[in-house]
Amino acid sequence: MKHNFYESHLEAATLEWFEELGYEIVFAPDIAPEGEYPEREDYSDVILSERLKEAIARINPQLPSDALEDAFRQIIIPQSPSLLMNNKAFQKMITDGIDVQVKQADASYKTEKAYVFDYVKPLNNEFMVANQFTIIEHGAEKRPDVIVFVNGIPMVVIELKSAIDENVDITDAYNQLQNYKMTIPSLFTYNSFLVTSDGINAKAGTLTSDEDRFMSWRTIDGDGVAPLSIPQLEVLIKG
Numbered sequence: 001m002k003h004n005f006y007e008s009h010l011e012a013a014t015l016e017w018f019e020e021l022g023y024e025i026v027f028a029p030d031i032a033p034e035g036e037y038p039e040r041e042d043y044s045d046v047i048l049s050e051r052l053k054e055a056i057a058r059i060n061p062q063l064p065s066d067a068l069e070d071a072f073r074q075i076i077i078p079q080s081p082s083l084l085m086n087n088k089a090f091q092k093m094i095t096d097g098i099d100v101q102v103k104q105a106d107a108s109y110k111t112e113k114a115y116v117f118d119y120v121k122p123l124n125n126e127f128m129v130a131n132q133f134t135i136i137e138h139g140a141e142k143r144p145d146v147i148v149f150v151n152g153i154p155m156v157v158i159e160l161k162s163a164i165d166e167n168v169d170i171t172d173a174y175n176q177l178q179n180y181k182m183t184i185p186s187l188f189t190y191n192s193f194l195v196t197s198d199g200i201n202a203k204a205g206t207l208t209s210d211e212d213r214f215m216s217w218r219t220i221d222g223d224g225v226a227p228l229s230i231p232q233l234e235v236l237i238k239g
Helices: 007-020 049-059 065-076 083-096 170-183 232-238
Strands: 024-027 098-103 109-114 127-131 135-137 140-142 146-150 153-160 193-197 202-205
Touching (some): 007 127, 007 146, 007 153, 007 232, 049 065, 065 083, 065 098, 065 109, 140 170, 153 170, 170 193, 193 232, 202 232
Parallel strands (some): 024 127, 153 193
Antiparallel strands (some): 127 146, 135 140, 146 153
């Protein structure tokens, strides 16, 4: 079965599949600095700060406010000039938690952990997808097709190309992502997955993956291979 989507149809389908999973769908211009419901002070902001602050407080109710503020700062202020080092540091925060100092009754300080995501109660996290999210960094203005946010943090960037136009294909989507990495690197500090699709094929890779390491996602439930009648991008998103 052949799935032909124009790019805008593909984007709409992508948002719909996320919506079926319970994600909040946001048209990014609405939350832009001069949007109707601004959630960013500047076009260089890639984290939705209020959502992140609320999530940290919700997931770590035992911590005092200054420790929550400290955790927030550690997430939003990268420590290295290297994108890969920053990405690695954030992945470590995800797995190990963030060390914060908590003042004790005797005025000494004790190191405790703050967590970015709630792994025990998934619904305690906030899942959101935004399309047409404009980012301006060092004078370069880019607008990735779809960005997946968890707790206000951009975790997945999806680039879509139309399979109907024979001059572009999934390689163009891969190249576009490489271009974004060079021009708007701050978006990728927190990245876990990069996704490319031309409506027929869909592949996922990571920040350092060469094009041949971008792989198809074959399963939705983790047990069986999904039937070919289901679009590859839907399998990838739901898997």
